[in-house]
Amino acid sequence: MSPHLRRTLVVVGHGMVGHRFVQAAIERGLTETHDVVVVGEEPRPAYDRVALTSFFDVGAEALSFLPTGEYDDPRVRLLLGTTVEVVDPAARTLRLSDGGELAYDELVLATGAAPFVPPVPGHDLPGCLVYRTIEDLEAIREAAAGARAGAVVGGGLLGLEAANALHGLGLETHVVEMAPRLMPVQVDDAGGATLARHVEALGLVLHTGVATRAVVERDGRAAGLDLGEDGGTVEADVVVFSAGIRPRDALARAAGLDVAERGGVLVDEQCRTSDPHVWAVGECAAPGGRMYGLVAPGYAMAEVVVDALLGGPGAFTGADMSTKLKLMGVDVASFGDAFATTDGALEMVLADAVAGVYKKLVVSADGRRLLGGILVGDASAYGVLRPMVSSGIDLPDNPEELILPASRSGGAEVALPDEAQVCSCNDVSKADIVAAAACDGTTRAGATCGSCKPLVKKVVEDYFASQGRTVDRSLCEHFAMTRQELFDAVAVHGHTSFDEVVAAHGTGRGCDVCKPTVASVLASQLGRHVLGEGRAVLQDTNDAYLANIQRNGTYSVVPRVPGGEITPEGLIVIGEVARDFGLYTKITGGQRIDLFGARLEQLPDIWRRLVDAGFESGHAYGKSLRTVKSCVGSTWCRYGVQDSVRMAIDLELRYRGLRSPHKLKGGVSGCARECAEARAKDFGIIATEQGWNLYVGGNGGATPAHARLLAGDLDDETLVRYLDRFLLYYIRTADRLQRTAPWIESLDGGLDRVREVVVDDALGLGSELEAAMARHVAGYRDEWRDTLEDPDKLARFVSFVNAPDAPDPHIGFRAERGQQVPADPAEPAGPVVLGSAIPVGAPR
Amino acid sequence: MSLRAPAADPAAYTSVCRLDRIPREAGVCALVEGQAVAVFRTYDDEVFALGNYDPFSRASVLARGIVGTRGDVPFVASPMHKQGFDLRTGQCLDDAAVRVPTYAVVVRDGEVLVGPAEVDAGS
């Protein structure tokens, strides 16, 4: 194909699989030859439907796969809020709901599935809803607002998700399931019974083995369910149908494409439909006549079609339908031949009704191979068991060890073969992970449901161990412990000096890695002056001289300007100081002013002037809070809904001087326009009509990250409480030089874990963290003011110990755009004549 | 106390400061014959002197580095880009091709004296 003849590829549906298809198309270079147009019916870009229920906690934005609303590749165009109404395969055109037409060379159907609503009388009454999209959830929330009770028709995976949501919205919640047990597709009777006990303990009312006859009507609205003679009537103001899904194959049917007997667009192993230019992927497709109601097979189909369009041999030949999920806090997993349908299959069961645990292994007739299993109440073994099924390796001698509670098991060790699939969502094998580890590369393993993360970690660690590379988490040669372990040790033993710490926990005399780390830990815990009691020698040069070293050995000086608000008098003082000392000035990204070119011995004189004028250290030099940036907020701005400047100032003053594993930045925006770029900060606060949304884990720099929503619509007091907890939890547990984004990523459970600790106080640490922050706030003192008042501390600020005021002859400046900048340094070949070329920005 | 260089010609030594002016495990910068010399004191009160000039960053800063040990080697880490230098020999521990000059240094009656740059003994 000539490179000039670009072809057009249209994707119908921007759901989970459509999005994955586009990602793969970009990554694998399909967009080099094709313009991609994606038509999506929903009003927003693709989002994480698997995590739909968390919408109530985190909002739509946090679920989005494409928060910016566009792909990085300009050859991909998104048409959202638009439905494809007709496909004409002969003309290769589409008609859109906005009346437009699109021509295509290749067409990919990714229209997903729709909830099946049984045609019982009253099924379409107001108050009857489904559970599939964000709009559905918004409707449920609205309906639940004035309601007392809700009922879910369907006790499968999705039905229980919906029931969980109704329960979370405060409704008395009923679940109606026609089968005799919950989750009939995934678990057996005993597993279903275990699950039922958990769910009932949470207060849900179950009605199994009964069919819904009709929706009861009152005043033109749904008022309950008629469950026939056996079931009686259930009162409910909200009814959610979750009785299975049906592939959305209507477009294909109308276009004359073949469809499967039980629904779904019929496709071959390449996911090609009966028309050679039309493909179908995800829940709308039925490869070999069978549709797959999980996301992982859909992802595999998307990859296969990209491969086929690139001329590759990829094929979809079926998928692992294993499932692991946490429903209302209960682990449920089902994998392989869970119902022992294989000839001669044997079952091995562990049921502990007291603990609420049910585990079943299905093994081959000879007892050698694992065929499948069901885990309810504790699915921690899933990560090890599921790959054993797909790889067919021999069971260990005592297979029961695999499902015994951890405390009793000898910890059966199983070595996975290379081809074992570790991540079933993204089809990543053990060999793929090892190959990536060997070249410091990455895989997608763990990126979708995350259940394999512990196994991925183990595979990587085992690999490194086999290479003789232990995964060494020690700080440095002097401390065989992580920063967090060090932090805890210092707290437990109450150490107050490096000498004590290294004597108790380390070896040697320390280095440039452990000394600043210990200094930072001591500063976080003791809150004393960083230059006091022998601590100066532990600090990196920036902290050691309370200024930022520059390339020529001079320093820059940054007074604090809280929230970026400064008076004209303040500006004049900074200007005068800069002029009198010959300093280069530049406005920083943190809304303050940086003064460059100060020689070591000038720092005290410069600061004396600044402190006298009311300025204090800005801690630009520290691994500590830098600034809290703000927009002008409701005081001036016609769009502002809250006073962002006041909030930024309050927070900056609250957290100033707080030493942390890495620098910390904050931002406060007064409305959703986000002019303060708060989401690029470690903590970002965005005003809402009701209060504040708190985002965490953002940063700029080489690996930019957008902060994600931790909690929404907070009042001032709650906001500060959550922030206190968040910051101190980070300070206590992060690694050295680990910013908040990678720290959150490193936690088991990620942002959810942070939310558990900070919002739900799952560790019961809340009041302790708040008290520690209160101590910090009460103990804060300006480091520069204290330094100026202490002759011992000041004695270090000299150019030469034997010529304290002689400027370093090595430092030279030249002029550029009206200010002084470093001149290229001369090599110190021979003796340098003192005072020759030094422009003296002399103090008065 | 180290007496590493024979104090052949006392006149060639410059008194720079009292020993207690140098904190343990830290350095100070002294001006000796127009040259910036970094004088370090270790935890065991040994005293060493190196050229203050950091050949990597081309700035006169080594005295401001963190002092500690790598294995048994007393060293200073450049405050600029963290390369380590052996306090005894000036040898860079991260780049075999780089070495900074060492200076003779003695402590006499609590006074630190810096002598001439030591010629490389061909080691």
Ligand SMILES: Cc1cc2nc3c(=O)[nH]c(=O)nc-3n(C[C@H](O)[C@H](O)[C@H](O)COP(=O)(O)OP(=O)(O)OC[C@H]3O[C@@H](n4cnc5c(N)ncnc54)[C@H](O)[C@@H]3O)c2cc1C
């Ligand atoms: C609450 C819930 C929990 C779930 N939990 C899990 C789980 O734990 N594990 C798991 O594997 N799966 C789970 N699933 C299923 C998973 O979400 C789906 O398998 C996955 O979303 C399928 O992706 P898809 O792209 O095929 O369909 P969808 O994500 O539904 O996307 C299809 C998109 O196409 C659009 N569309 C349809 N017709 C047209 C048209 N004519 N024109 C334009 N656009 C159109 C739709 O509006 C939709 O946006 C869950 C689903 C729900 C609802």
